[in-house]
Amino acid sequence: MTQDRDNAGGRSYAAPPCLAHEIDPTYGNPLAVDPAQAQDVARWRKAQRQHLLATRKTLSVADHKSVSARIARNLDTALKDRCDGARGKVLSMYWPIKGEPDLRGLMTNLHAAGVTIALPLVETKAAPLVFRLWTPDTQMIRGDWNIPVPPADAQRLTPDIALAPLVGWDSNGFRLGYGGGYFDRTLEVLDPSPIKIGIGFASAKLTTIYPQPHDIAMDVIVTEAQSFCCA
Numbered sequence: 751m752t753q754d755r756d757n758a759g760g761r762s763y764a765a766p767p768c769l770a771h772e773i774d775p776t777y778g779n780p781l782a783v784d785p786a787q788a789q790d791v792a793r794w795r796k797a798q799r800q801h802l803l804a805t806r807k808t809l810s811v812a813d814h815k816s817v818s819a820r821i822a823r824n825l826d827t828a829l830k831d832r833c834d835g836a837r838g839k840v841l842s843m844y845w846p847i848k849g850e851p852d853l854r855g856l857m858t859n860l861h862a863a864g865v866t867i868a869l870p871l872v873e874t875k876a877a878p879l880v881f882r883l884w885t886p887d888t889q890m891i892r893g894d895w896n897i898p899v900p901p902a903d904a905q906r907l908t909p910d911i912a913l914a915p916l917v918g919w920d921s922n923g924f925r926l927g928y929g930g931g932y933f934d935r936t937l938e939v940l941d942p943s944p945i946k947i948g949i950g951f952a953s954a955k956l957t958t959i960y961p962q963p964h965d966i967a968m969d970v971i972v973t974e975a976q977s978f979c980c981a
Contacts (some may be wrong), residue, residue, distance in 0.1 A: 758972040791960045799926060802918050802954050804959060810932075814849065820974035821949060825913075828977040829860075833945065837902070842881050842909035842944070844870060844896050845890075848928075850915045851867040851949055851974075852925055858886050868907040870900040878936040881907045909944045912937065912969065915961040916950030918959060921978025923948065923967035926959045937966045945969050 809817065829836045841860065844955045846852045853953035861867050861884075868881035872894040892897035918926030925948050927933055937946060948968035952975040959965070968980050 757949070767926065779856075784940075791962075794815050794960065795926060798956065798959075799917055799929060802926070803848065805953065806951065809849065814852070817951065817974045818852040821851045821972060822853050823917070824974065824977045825853065825947070825949065825972045826856060826859075828947070828972055829911075832970065835863060835865070836860065836911055838866075839910040840866045840868055840881075840907045841868055842868045842907075842912040843884075844913060844949075845917055846915075847895065847897055851951070853913075857884070859883055866907065868909055869900055870930065870933075871897070880908055881933055883907055908940065912940070912944040913947050913949050916948045916954060916971075918954045918956045919948055919971055920956050920958050920961075921949050921967075921980070922958070922961070923969065923971060924959045924961040925968060926956065931964060932977050934964045934966050938964070947972060949973075 825892065826835075829841075833839065843853060843857050844850070846854070857867050867884045869883050869884045870879040873880050882904040883906075884900050884904070888900050888904065890898035891901050914925060914937075915927070916925045917928060925933075937943070946968045948971045950971070950973055952973040955973075961967075970977060970979055
């Protein structure tokens with residue numbers, strides 16, 4: 751499928767149809783595409799998501815630790831090469847769930863190097879994520895899906911650089927997430943648009959995710975094997 755560039759916002763969007771309503775009915779279909787086509791792609795995405803998540807679970811604890819360490823090294827290098835190490839910047843990271851690469855050690859190291867770390871969380875259902883300041887001393891609380899998040903009195907921030915965990919990804923930078931649309935919805939409204947870095951496993955690469963209008967391409971993809979620009 752073809753891709754279009756929104757010149758005003760500098761974001762890469764995908765061709766129709768929009769399928770987020772399959773997961774979240776409030777996340778509408780602005781192009782009113784053929785419902786049969788939308789359902790076909792939605793079913794394909796659901797199957798791929800289930801397969802990739804099941805494959806991720808087969809990693810042993812030792813292998814997961816090793817792969818996470820390699821991803822952290824590649825991310826650290828990418829930040830140094832492209833963003834001066836993100837020093838003086840707000841970098842949105844994430845607390846790992848469901849077998850995602852664990853970058854918490856790098857979070858601590860980046861904080862010590864002068865990077866401001868923020869973590870995303872859901873404050874309102876079916877709305878953009880918000881970002882709260884994290885430090886190694888932050889007393890975390892349980893948020894949506896039981897994910898540890900900074901408390902409500904933590905400073906709210908807008909990221910200059912945003913990491914997005916990938917269930918699947920393609921070489922054009924489009925990500926297959928968990929299906930709720932939260933990251934795409936969030937990246938759509940952030941102004942100015944942050945540098946977008948997708949984090950995932952090399953084995954999760956797909957030929958295409960059949961990107962939809964709400965899908966926003968990553969600027970950089972980082973895996974344990976490599977990092978590369980997607981523009």
